[in-house]
Every structure is written in structure tokens, then in C-alpha cells.
Amino acid sequence: MEQIAQRSLFADTTLSAVSAGFAAVLVGFASSVAIVLQAANAAGASEAQMVSWIGALGLGMGLTCIGFSWYYRAPVVTAWSTPGAALLATSLSGVSLPEAVGAFLFSALLTLLVGISGAFERIMARVPIPIASAMLAGILLQFGLSIFTSLQVSPLLVGAMFAAYLVGRRWLPRYGIILVLVAGFAVSWLQGEIHTEQLDWSLARLQWVIPEFNFSVLLGVGLPLFIVTMTSQNIPGVATLRASGYPRVPVSPLVGGTGLMSLLLAPFGGFAFNLAAISAAICTGPEAHPDPARRYTAGIAAGVFYLLAGLFGASVVALFAALPQAMIAGVAGLALVGVIGSSLAGATADPDSREAALITLLITASGVSFLGIGAAFWGLAGGLICHWLLARRG
Template sequence: MSHSLRSDIGLSAISAGFVAVLVGFASSVAIVFQAAQAAGATEEMMVSWIGALGLGMGLTCIAFSWYYKAPVITAWSTPGAALLATSLVGIPMAEAVGAFLFSALLTLLLGLSGSFEKLMSKVPMPIASAMLAGILVQFGLSVFTSMQTQPALVGIMLACYLAGRRWLPRYAIILVLAAGFGASWLLGLIHFEQLHWTLGKPVWVSPEFRWSTLIGVGLPLFIVTMTSQNIPGVATLQASGYGDVPISPVISGTGLTSLLLTPFGGFAFNLAAITAAICTGPEAHPDPAKRYTAGIAAGVFYLLAGLCGASVVALFSAFPEALVASLAGLALIGTIGASLSVATGDEHSREAALITFLITASGISFWGIGAAFWGLAGGMLAYRLFERGR
């Protein structure tokens, strides 16, 4: 079936794409800056990092979403950036780039081998959905924890969400977005004083390779990106009904994109989970076959963000944290509910799914590997154990 982008796209899809980019940048761009600073990046290099990341995410979102007609959302590796912020201290930028290239090459080879897709195909849907719910539940809770610091702002956004879901369900998040911006402006919570629009320029860094850096930085970056980002990203697609999207070509594509953009600061690209959930739910479009337009919209906003570099970072930092947290939480309520429904729908797998959900929601981390992986591992272990018992 052929699709026409012009007829398929709608205001709700554009809004979902914008919210995804807003949440993605505002929630973790500071960690990216910390990683760049740890390697001794200059201000020009940090702007180049944002430009390369925006370009990579924008092109992959647009290309994958258009080709597969599904909302395939990519992101930078936030856990990877957190890892780099501590492991790059004292390592020259050229060696850091060499480690990024090593991680990107491993990602490309893994995608070409098809082994990652084979592994994920063995994960039952209730377990994958429980892991996704565990990842997203903190964002749902943030709506109400943010109310402690900004009761007026969050109260207005929550009221608009409830009214929108009752009378204009397709445009509920658009109303929340508009109400949040308007309320923040009236309450004096938005600060544009330091905002200056400038275009970023790419800065090339020639890589250098040292075994200790490749093993100490490149390999952990690859492992963390796969376990903490790509596994939840695949679960998001599957839980949202897009399990027919072939994963191996997407993994290969993100690895290739990292290879090309790493010298400019594109340290790691992967499937998104949280921002993807914003674009794969019914709030993006009531017709699942047309939600790919939200992925394309997100790609366009990522390109704009990368083009403007530091200016966009300053723009996103001008918004109050409560607005971003509440916007994300309200946009994800539907996805959280759907994931929990799938996770607990089958009584035979319900207990294993709840174990997955609780471990993931706990936020535990061992050896630099996040809770999503451990939730999946614990849930799969319980699932197989209970299955053998039956």
C-alpha cells in the first residue's frame, strides 16, 4: 500500500515529533556536554558534537521511518554519554574518537551478522512490554513529583490533558504543549535572555588508536549502548505493534552512521526507547499505519536542532524542568498503560513480567549496565523457570 506523506501527516504527528526531540535534548544534552568536556573538547568541538548528533539522528529517523513506514526513532546513547563522562577523563580527544570508531564498527558488524535480531526474537512479548513499562514508569511518576515544585504549571498541564483526552483525544498533547508554554511564560519560568541564534560548524578530529582505550572505553560503550538502548528500543517497537520492522538493518544503519559522523562528535547512535514511545502511541496518530510521519517529523526537528547547535541547547535549557518532565510523562501515559496491559494479560507469564517490570523500574545498575538489561535478564530467567515448572 502506497502512502502519501502529505495526506498522512497531521498536527498530532508533528507535535509528537517535536515533543520527542524536546524531551530527548532537554533531558540528557547536559550529559553529552560532560562527556565532551571530559575528553578536553573546546567550545567549538562541543557545538560540533551537537551538530553531528542532530544530523545523524535526523537522517536516520527520516530514512528508517519513510522506508519501513513505521515510527523508527533513533537517539544518541545517553548511558553511553554517562559512561564517557567518567571514562574519558585524561584521554586525548583523538584517542576518544578512535574508541568511538571501534564501538561503531562492532555495532555495524553485529547488525550485519543478524545475531541481535535472532536474540530479540526469543524474548516473549509480555516480557518486552514489561521492560518498556518499567523504563517509562518514572516519566509517568515525574508528572506528579514535579507538582511539588511547580504546582500551578503542572496543574494547568494536567487539567488540559484530562480535558483534551475527554473532548479532543487526538490533540490532547498539543493542548498540553501549548498550555505548558503559555503557563510557563505567564509565570515567568521561561528565560530567553541568553539566547542567540548561531549556526554550528563541524570540527574534524582525526582518530588515534590505542589498545587500552579501545578496550577500556570503546568496548564498554558498545556493550552499554546495546544493552541499555537498543534492547529497550526494540521492545518499544514490538510492544507498539511494529514487530515487523527488521532490526538488523536498523542496527547496521546506526553503526554506519556512527562510523561516518564520529570524527565530528557523533559518538554513538542507537534505537530510542523513551522518545520512540512518544511517537509510536495513539497520541501521535490514531492510525498506526500513519504514525511513521511522527518519526519523519522528529527527524526534521533533529536536523534543525543539529544545524543550530548551541543555540538550540540554550533554547531547550530555557524551559523549566517541570514543563519537560510533565510533558514527557503525560505523552507516555497511554504507552505505559498499553505496555502494562500486554505484560499482565497472560496469567502464565504475568509473574515473570512483573519481575521484569519491578527490576527495570528500580533503576539498579551493575558494572555500568543499566536496569533495562537486568530486568530483561531477570524476567527471562523467571519466565523459563516457570515454563519448565508447568
């Protein structure tokens, strides 16, 4: 049986799936690793402990991506909590690193309990597909627009990537993102925009921090970290899976699994893991593989790249920092064009839900934030309220 599974994995793995996994990790790391380092610095972490944070996060994301994607045969991609990192960067002033680790453990325990109880899955089951699709489209819309805002800043680089995308879509649709990556690296290198002088390849070492539990820190840091991660990360993550055609993947084990991984790795710097939305959308779209049943290999590929990123820690951070921002924005936007289109189609397919879905899209795309909670949650909440009111009116 194991040999059959192995043969199936090798047969299902394609270059397009591997490139989608790499693009997901590239976008995930490069877009927010600076926020994670700011959070570690706010907690008073040393340089070695910061490397440990990156190593623990890479290890946790790699293992969960590989494990979930393999077991459920779906492209399940996890991530660190970027809003959580932003919260930590602003709320850990005056908090010791052991106390911060205690808050991480408290947040992880709450996530594990929510996953085990099935409460989160029951809530998400009540979200209509058009509303979930609209929220996903709103989240990803800025990435699509970034293609053309970056084109204004770096016309040659982004223009070459866009041309490669069009060529790929016309003649090599399964390898479109590979061509985009090759074009981006080539033009960036020829323009001298990739700076590798500071690279020093060295392995990361995890450093254990003994946690301390301070009640005020648990409530002031741990509880908000849990709430922000669930509302701003896990809800869009589940919506990504649902809107991409994977409704049968059970939510509770995924949420519980990320909570368990956070419990295990929090003392090393793994402050919060959750389901990914943006990077996951790269692996769940048709660019990863035309057959949805075989896109799970993109999730596994992302996990392998996350493990490598965590293994080399600071070196990978320096590598991502060496890439031009216009290239990263271009890769993200072009990789998500197909997903944005399918999300918009799913959001507007049902005339009865179209107005509520449009409100969800507009709120989410606006980027508004209240009470420290991001636009994805408020877009979902606003859309659900409109859906309920308009359904009652009808």
C-alpha cells in the same frame, strides 16, 4: 510512484504526529544534553568542538529517523546513547580527543558488524512480548510518576498541563499533547520561567578530528561504550517497537544503520547512535495518531526537528536549558500515559507469563545498576530467567 509516496506522506501527516515528534525531541534533548556536554568536556573538546558534537548528533538522529521511518513506514526513532555519554563523562579522563574518536569508531564498527550479521535480531526474537512490554513499562513508569512529583514542585504549571491533557483526551483526543505543550509554554511564560536572554541563533559547524587508535583506550572505552549502548539502549528500543505493535520492522538493518551513521559522524562528535525507547514511545503511541499505520509521520517529524536542533547547535541547547524542568517532566509523563497503559496491558495479558513480566517490571523500574549496565538489561535478564524456570516448572 514517487508522487504517490509524497501524496501519501502529506495525507498521513497530522498536527498530532508533528507535535509528538516535537515532544520526543524536546524530551530527548532536554533530558540528557548536559551529559553529552560533560562527555565532550571530559574528552578535552573546545567550545566549538562541543557545538560540533551537538550538530553531528542532531544530523545523525535526524537522517536516521527520517530514513528508517520513511522506508519501513513505522515510527522508528533514534537517539544518542545517553548511558554511553555518562560512561564517557567518567572514563575519558586522561584520554585525548583523537583517541576518544578512535574509541567511537571502534564501537561503531562493532555495532555495524552485529547489525550485518543478524545476531542481535536472533537474540531479540527469543524475547516474549509480555517480557518486552514489562520492560518498557518499567522504563516509562518513572516518567509517569514525574507528572505528580513535578505537580508538588510547580502546582500551577503542571496542574494547567494536566488539565489541558484531560480536556484534550475528553474532547480533542488527537490533539491532547498539543494542548499540553501550549498550556506548558503559556503558563511558563506568564510565570517568567522561560529565560531567553542568552539565546543567540547561530548555525553549527562540524569540526573533523583525526582519530588515533590506542589499544588500551579501544578496550577501556570503545568496548564498554558498545556494550552499554547495545544493552541499555538498543534492547529497550527494539522492545518499544515490538510492544507498540511493529513486530515486522527488521532489527538488523536498524542496528547496522545506526552503526554506519556512527562510523560516518564519529570524527565530528557523533559518538554513538542507537534505537530510542523513551522518545520513541511518544511517537509510537495513540497520541501521535490513532492509526498505527500512519504514525510513521511522527518519526519523520522527530527527524526534521532533530535536524533543526543539530543545525543550530549551541542555540538549541540554550533554548532547552531555558525551559523549566517541571514543564519538560510534565510533557514527557503526559505524552507517555497511553503507552504505559498499553505496555502494562501487554505485560499482564498472558496469565502464564504474568509473574515473570511483573518481575521484569519491578527490576527495571527499580533503577538498579550492576557492572555499569542499567536496569533495563537486568530487568530483561531477570524476567527471562523467571519465564524459563516457571515454564519448565509448568
